[in-house]
Amino acid sequence: xxxIVIGNGMVGQKFCEKLVAQKIAGLELxxxxxxxxxxxxxxxxxEYFAGKTVQxxxxxxxxxYAENGVDLRLGDPVTHVERAQKTVTSFEGTQFAYDxxxxxxxxxxxxxxxxxxxxxxxxxxxxxxDLNLIWRHAKIAKSAVVIGGGLLGLExxxxxxxxxxxxTHVVEFAPRLMPRQIDDGGSHVLTEKLKALGITTHIxxxxxxxxxNETITGLMFTDGSILSTDMLVISAGIKPRDELAKKxxxxxxxxGGIIVNDRMxxxxxxxxxxxxxxxxxxxxxxxxxxxxxxxxxxxxxxxxGAKQFSGFDMSTKLKLIGIDVASFGDPFITDExxxxxxxxxxxKGIYKRINxxxxxxxxxxxxxxxxxxxYNKLQQICVNQLTIPHAPSDLIVTPGNAxxxxxxxxxxxxALICSCEGVKKQAIEDAVVxxxxxxxxxxxxCTGAGSGCGGCTPMVKDIINATLKKQGKVVRNVICEHFAYxxxxxFDIIKIKNLHTFxxxxxxxxxxxxxxxxxxxxxxxxxxxxxxxxxxxxxxTSQDTNDRFLANIQKxxxxxxxxxIPGGEITPxxxxxxGTVAKKYNLYTKITGGQRIDLFGAHLNDLPLIxxxxxxxxxxxxxxxGKALRTVKSCVGSTWCRFGLHDSVSFAVRVENRYKGLRxxxxxxxxxxxxxxxxxxxxxxDFGIIATEKGWNLYVCGNGGSKPQHALLLAADxxxxxxxxxxxxxxxxxxxxxxxxxxxxxxxxxxxGGIDYLRNVVVHDSLGMAAELEAQMQTLVDHxxxxxxxxxxxxxxxxxxxxxxxxPEVRDPTIVFEPLRAQKKAAEW
Amino acid sequence: xxxxxxxxxxKATDMPHNGGVCVQYGTEQIALYYFTHRNEWYxxxxxCPHKKQMAxxxxxxxxxxxxxxxACPFHKKTFSLKNGQCxxxxxxxxxxxxxxxxxxxxxxxxxxxxxxxxxxxxxxxEPQ
Numbered sequence: 041x042x043x044i045v046i047g048n049g050m051v052g053q054k055f056c057e058k059l060v061a062q063k064i065a066g067l068e069l070x071x072x073x074x075x076x077x078x079x080x081x082x083x084x085x086x087e088y089f090a091g092k093t094v095q096x097x098x099x100x101x102x103x104x105y106a107e108n109g110v111d112l113r114l115g116d117p118v119t120h121v122e123r124a125q126k127t128v129t130s131f132e133g134t135q136f137a138y139d140x141x142x143x144x145x146x147x148x149x150x151x152x153x154x155x156x157x158x159x160x161x162x163x164x165x166x167x168x169x170d171l172n173l174i175w176r177h178a179k180i181a182k183s184a185v186v187i188g189g190g191l192l193g194l195e196x197x198x199x200x201x202x203x204x205x206x207x208t209h210v211v212e213f214a215p216r217l218m219p220r221q222i223d224d225g226g227s228h229v230l231t232e233k234l235k236a237l238g239i240t241t242h243i244x245x246x247x248x249x250x251x252x253n254e255t256i257t258g259l260m261f262t263d264g265s266i267l268s269t270d271m272l273v274i275s276a277g278i279k280p281r282d283e284l285a286k287k288x289x290x291x292x293x294x295x296g297g298i299i300v301n302d303r304m305x306x307x308x309x310x311x312x313x314x315x316x317x318x319x320x321x322x323x324x325x326x327x328x329x330x331x332x333x334x335x336x337x338x339x340x341x342x343x344x345g346a347k348q349f350s351g352f353d354m355s356t357k358l359k360l361i362g363i364d365v366a367s368f369g370d371p372f373i374t375d376e377x378x379x380x381x382x383x384x385x386x387x388k389g390i391y392k393r394i395n396x397x398x399x400x401x402x403x404x405x406x407x408x409x410x411x412x413x414x415y416n417k418l419q420q421i422c423v424n425q426l427t428i429p430h431a432p433s434d435l436i437v438t439p440g441n442a443x444x445x446x447x448x449x450x451x452x453x454x455a456l457i458c459s460c461e462g463v464k465k466q467a468i469e470d471a472v473v474x475x476x477x478x479x480x481x482x483x484x485x486c487t488g489a490g491s492g493c494g495g496c497t498p499m500v501k502d503i504i505n506a507t508l509k510k511q512g513k514v515v516r517n518v519i520c521e522h523f524a525y526x527x528x529x530x531f532d533i534i535k536i537k538n539l540h541t542f543x544x545x546x547x548x549x550x551x552x553x554x555x556x557x558x559x560x561x562x563x564x565x566x567x568x569x570x571x572x573x574x575x576x577x578x579x580x581t582s583q584d585t586n587d588r589f590l591a592n593i594q595k596x597x598x599x600x601x602x603x604x605i606p607g608g609e610i611t612p613x614x615x616x617x618x619g620t621v622a623k624k625y626n627l628y629t630k631i632t633g634g635q636r637i638d639l640f641g642a643h644l645n646d647l648p649l650i651x652x653x654x655x656x657x658x659x660x661x662x663x664x665x666g667k668a669l670r671t672v673k674s675c676v677g678s679t680w681c682r683f684g685l686h687d688s689v690s691f692a693v694r695v696e697n698r699y700k701g702l703r704x705x706x707x708x709x710x711x712x713x714x715x716x717x718x719x720x721x722x723x724x725x726d727f728g729i730i731a732t733e734k735g736w737n738l739y740v741c742g743n744g745g746s747k748p749q750h751a752l753l754l755a756a757d758x759x760x761x762x763x764x765x766x767x768x769x770x771x772x773x774x775x776x777x778x779x780x781x782x783x784x785x786x787x788x789x790x791x792x793g794g795i796d797y798l799r800n801v802v803v804h805d806s807l808g809m810a811a812e813l814e815a816q817m818q819t820l821v822d823h824x825x826x827x828x829x830x831x832x833x834x835x836x837x838x839x840x841x842x843x844x845x846x847x848p849e850v851r852d853p854t855i856v857f858e859p860l861r862a863q864k865k866a867a868e869w
Numbered sequence: 870x871x872x873x874x875x876x877x878x879x880k881a882t883d884m885p886h887n888g889g890v891c892v893q894y895g896t897e898q899i900a901l902y903y904f905t906h907r908n909e910w911y912x913x914x915x916x917c918p919h920k921k922q923m924a925x926x927x928x929x930x931x932x933x934x935x936x937x938x939x940a941c942p943f944h945k946k947t948f949s950l951k952n953g954q955c956x957x958x959x960x961x962x963x964x965x966x967x968x969x970x971x972x973x974x975x976x977x978x979x980x981x982x983x984x985x986x987x988x989x990x991x992x993x994x995e996p997q
Binding site: 521542554555578589596597 | 884930
């Protein structure tokens, strides 16, 4: 069977992939592409400016086509189709015969007829070639305008930001942004968020003329107003590439596009059209998921399957410039049978709207801007017509409950879970039950679910776990393929068996040779249990590289050095030492968020020399490289501050010195504030202490990071000694029971009973282990020694800080720096 | 394999256990690993192809279903020590591997493939 595909875009490529997988005997598959690159990911095109390479964006390398017997002809578009003879002729003049022909010609950017679109500095946003042109021009541009406030337009605006253009404008003809997805309220929130990022929005603006002689200088709108700019990117919609089909005499929709039936057939039964060049029931689908579905339908037609295309749920969720935007079902519906519930928080920039049936039982559609965490759940409820709770508003306003817990809502077997790959719930369950796939990666490999945008990953995991549970299998929380134990179990067994090295643990409790997951996890347990030196010969290589060389590896392969500055208090003399050392070894210096000083750009060979000088001046390791206690920040407190209640600096210094070097499942940060004004930001720390009239309030399990969470009050108005005791118990309990790489906040979120349970353990000693926890902590405190002091004083250890084993004095010659504001930075990778 | 292509790297006693070091050869950098737990020696290019960082010698050793591997310290791309293939990212290129031999406590690396840096078929590891 000879099949010819015209077009090698995302949908054309996916068609080849799906067709090849059918292993049809005697298949001859030829693909013509107009561009010179094999199909690449157009959805993530803007990431090209954020550092992704063409290679990163390519869907499959050239070798894939060769290995699968696909004759890929790039840079050679088809120019003529002779349907009567079933042949195509390419630009190079070669003629090819086909049994079936598939149009996957995609679309071009729609360019409105505005006078001046041919000027220099005017671009469309569609192909890598367009991006290269934009890139070149952007070097001389200070401002940019994007015409089009839809999905593609906002992607283009993000690209402008990535290119370093600080004045970016978006011009939209409609009265709101993303008019197909969101309503005025959502658009308002989105506009405000964009403004904060430096993108100005102009709505209801119709461009009349592009100003400038040869090169663009600005736009004039029909209302007479003028917007000056150095460049213009037009991203106002798409136009199906139907010109070749039209020439071949195939019927075209009145607004463009090749007309197809439910089988994706054109009027000629041996010619199909898929993706953005096709028009089905009057609709052109400008998203990738329906395109993939169409590809699947044609593969079915060619391999004897029965699948047909019956429209597509156009629900979307995306992250635009870091802002969540989603819409599902019918987002705009306003008839008498419908009630809308709107949650609008201008302060946080969150807008949520759901449309429910008047009896409150069914979810018909909705919009989410700023926080789309509930999208998967809501979209599934909507598509599958599930009955919703008594108070529908709970769906969008209950904090913390907005997870995508697909288990709580028993989804029907036919529920579409992964819309990129068209994987239904049944297929995932089958993969688990029949094919024995018991992990997300296995299911992903088997079904394809989660391999596209990845948005369905949490749901897929939930379904896998729920299915395993139904089979009576225990969902075991094990750390990796080498150990069939959780971290908590390992902690207890290693302690009882008195094991002290990774190899001893592996031989006693594991299989294989370890890996980059279990080695650092077990090293952390060993450090928390015995507080032995992490860079001992038998332990060093099981530490993350940061621990192995007692410094943080940075871009380019140099390291950063962070001396401990307890409580953030430092003498002028010590400041001078840091400055002198930084100058001598040519280091970039920066104040960290934890009230200390980070010295960047140190060669591996220089680390012992640098530390030797710092230690001589009284500094110690800051453990910035370890999953360990980092800093205890403080405000200046009652010694100087006119509001201060207690001496927060002295207490912070005491706390930091007590727990310095303490290793844990993840990094630990702390702070002490001298009064309720909370200048040290203690409530964002793993444990934070705030002075009260009567003593200290102890807060626990807060964190900043990607998912900020406020710490919760563990105990109020306690004295300093009690406070230290509670912290001892709290930290030791965390170290013993948390999973690897779990911050205290996540640990608490997973804990049954939450803060009340934790308070019972720590304050009321409900487990009867308080004395033991305190004793264990005291042992660790007593065993503390500065790792860097030990390293510089021990020749055997010191010898390891070289780049070349056979040329110890030579530094890595590939390290390159670039100048930056009177200092330096690592060269870009 | 031409016996003249063996270069001396270091003494076995200089090596960390279950870890790597970097060997300089002209302008090339070779990562040499002593996988003590398996009592095996391996050598690969030091450059991680992902972000072009000279880092694999500082990576962590391990195994995947019995296949020995090294994890780059930057973004944890893992590569088979036997054939150089990236094990956790299909889009990441492979790394070159070199044969290693131990003679009277001295470690040698066979640099035959260094002379053709773009050789696309890395020589299979041969246990010494």
